[in-house]
Amino acid sequence: MLKIGGLTLGSQVMQSPMADCSDLPFRLVSRRRGLGFAFTEMISAQSLLHGSRKTLEVLKTTPEDRPLGAQLLGKDPAKLAEAAAMLADMGFDLIDLNCGCPVKKVVRNGEGAALLQAPDLAERIFAAMRRAIKLPLTVKTRIGFTDESGVEAVELGRRAEAQGFDAITVHGRTQKQGYSGLADYGAVALVRQAVAVPVIGNGDVRAPADALRLKQESGCHGVMVGRGGLGNPWLYREAERALAGCGGQPPAPDAAARCAAVLEHFDLEVQFQGERRAALNFRRIGAWYAAGLPGAKGLRIALCRTMDVRLMRRQLLEFFAALPEALPVPRPL
Ligand SMILES: Cc1cc2nc3c(=O)[nH]c(=O)nc-3n(C[C@H](O)[C@H](O)[C@H](O)COP(=O)(O)O)c2cc1C
Known part of the structure; x- marks a missing residue:
């Protein structure tokens, strides 16, 4: 079980937002095999406010696709707050702010992982989003921009918590690392020790044993599965079983x-x-x-x-x- 603000999830394992991957069919196939909580692909606050057709397509969902989080990308506190209110009206269960996207175009624009280096702006965004909605709010970030120590994520996490955010997700890589190298669960642990709200660890969970190692090494409350779930919709349930103490690698699906x-x-x-x-x-x-x-x-x-x-x-x-x-x-x- 995992409690994020007023939302109680039956499972500690969730699926990560992944652009061009975590669409409705992907989520449904995974949910039917044990996934408890999912995210849409990230959407730009600006595009949502402009009513972009492509953005609305990405938000497509069904009653079976619940509980469901939406993730916003942006840098303008007022626009992010307005976009969050729109998503709340659409019926999402939780809204996440993207502070981890490493893509050059995004970062050059001051969005995604760039917010790790602009904690004052990030804090203004947290405050504006919190004022705008009552739903659970989370932030997904990396351990740092180039700094691998974890201090930047600690700073961001503390500020999010101070503004009333309900959980912090930490991907154990820096912006500079992109998606290569190994995720550092020790840096995730630093955030876990620095805040009182739940911390969700992320990075390199490709087998049930990885979920257990992430939890043991970081003390995280929840585990987010990214690429490991692509083509493996059974992984979420298997990871949940591993966290519950059922040892060993389960048999491969036939x-x-x-x-x-x-x-x-x-x-x-x-x-x-x-x-x-x-x-x-x-x-x-x-x-x-x-x-x-x-x-x-x-x-x-x-x-x-x-x-x-x-x-x-x-x-x-x-x-x-x-x-x-x-x-x-x-x-x-
Ligand atoms: C194709 C792809 C798209 C992604 N899109 C997003 C996204 O929209 N929002 C986000 O926060 N992270 C995104 N990520 C990052 C993942 O959510 C996750 O943090 C990262 O892949 C590390 O977890 P993993 O090692 O389990 O894959 C994306 C990753 C990939 C590979």
Whole structure:
């Protein structure tokens, strides 16, 4: 169980916001296999206020897709507050502020991870968002910009807490590291020791044992799974079991389970994203599910050669139905 402000979650494990990945079909497939709390992909406060069609698409959800958090990117306190109020009206359960995006264009614009180096502005944003809504508010950040010690995340976390934010998520890498190198759980621990609100640890959870190590080494209250969940919708429940003390690596999902998951994901993509986007998206998504399996390269090439969703579905079915019984555990890219 994890309590964030007035929101009580049944699980300590959640899915991270991931642009171009954590769309509605991805979330539904994961929830049906044990995911308890999910995030949409990040959206820009500015685009939301302008009523951008693409942004509204990203916020698409269904009653089954609950509880659900939305994540805002921005740097203007008044706009972020207004955007947060819009999201609250739309029925989201929690709003997160992105203080971790490392993308150059974003950072140059003073948003995302750049806020780690602008704590005064970040604090004004926290205060404005808090005044605007009653919903639980969280911030997702990194351990630092270039400084690996964790002190920048501690500073940001303290200021968020002082302004009434309800939890802090810390990805154990710096902006400079991007997505490479190993996440530093010791720096996550510093934030955990510095604030009284829940801290959610993030980075490199690709197997149930990683979730346990993150919790043990950082003392975090919750665990956020990012890339490890791509093509492995079983990981959230397995990680939850590991945190509950059920040891060992659970058996890998068998061929039938993988076939069912990948086809369900494909059908949901077609249903919610339309045939053209489903075909394009599944070039990546199909590769996540096939990673590490015999013949994966051939499937990837075949999926890239067609836009015909009926043919793609047949290719997926033939590949996954023909897998041997004993399979390695899913290994996301
Ligand atoms: C393709 C991709 C898109 C991402 N998009 C977001 C995002 O929109 N918002 C965010 O806070 N983090 C985003 N992240 C970062 C992840 O949420 C997560 O913090 C990071 O991948 C580290 O966790 P992991 O090692 O478990 O993947 C993204 C990561 C990837 C790989």
